[in-house]
Amino acid sequence: MPTLRALECLIAVLDAGSITDAAAVLHMSQPALSHQLAALEREIGAPVVERLPRGVRATGIGRVIEADARAALAAADRVVGGGRAAARGEGGQLRLACAESLTASLLAPVLRTWLRHKRAPEVILTEAASADDLAHIVESGRADLAFGPRPDRWAGQVALIGTEEIVAVLPADHVLSQRKQLSFGDLRDQPVVHYHRDHGLAGWLDAEAARHDSTLDAVMRTRNATTAAQLAVAGLGIALVPTTAITGAVPSVVKRLRPSLSRDLVCLIGTPSDAAISRFAADMVARGVPVNATLAARLG
Structure with missing residues (x-):
């Protein structure tokens, strides 16, 4: 298979019309070019x-391969240019994974800034x-970065983005709506808008309830924390919701838990040597966990 250097020499000779001039352009000796x-x-x-007698020209075979030789050299230039841009953290591809309840509130603001500055022309989100x-998504190579709660098992690099508090959302006419705070004991025998069993919040909240000698009576289950809060406001039961899932209008009845309950939100970094990946992770950490000012004021 011909080398790129050989093709480069051919094109230089055809463009210059002389081996001597082509060698000068390529900073080579004439024997090396020949x-x-x-x-x-x-x-x-x-x-x-x-x-x-004066110079050189392409043979019939040379004319046949000239276009493909130029295309091969152009493709090689694109490979090098794209690699250098990616090394500078520009362009390329971002393969991201995010907890589905955090995509809009945690990931989207930073991603929007990146896309506006055209740092990442292609984003693949899982x-x-x-x-x-x-x-598992990062370990299997399907994503370079993942954002969400801290996993039980992770041997790679991790960066703390911040913490989010878990609060209780109640219907306005609920019997517990006048309480300043709610304990897991208060939730015993109360209908709860819970999460699907394969959702990370489901097992964690059940374990926390058990740790406080209580259980959560699931009247229904959803995969979305924002939906859980909306269903609670609609009167279906109490929902335990991360503060990051409460977007837009804040429900009229939101209570802190006693004792308080929170979880870390982290960035799992699968390819720390990649400049673009490292820069995006740093931007996520710098922004931190978004704060809902209205909700914070409501909770005191």
């Missing part, structure tokens, strides 16, 4: 240039229901 042309001709099995699923 050696490259000879190797190309041996590979093809026919001459690609013919020497004239959403998952649990922290362990996110870890």
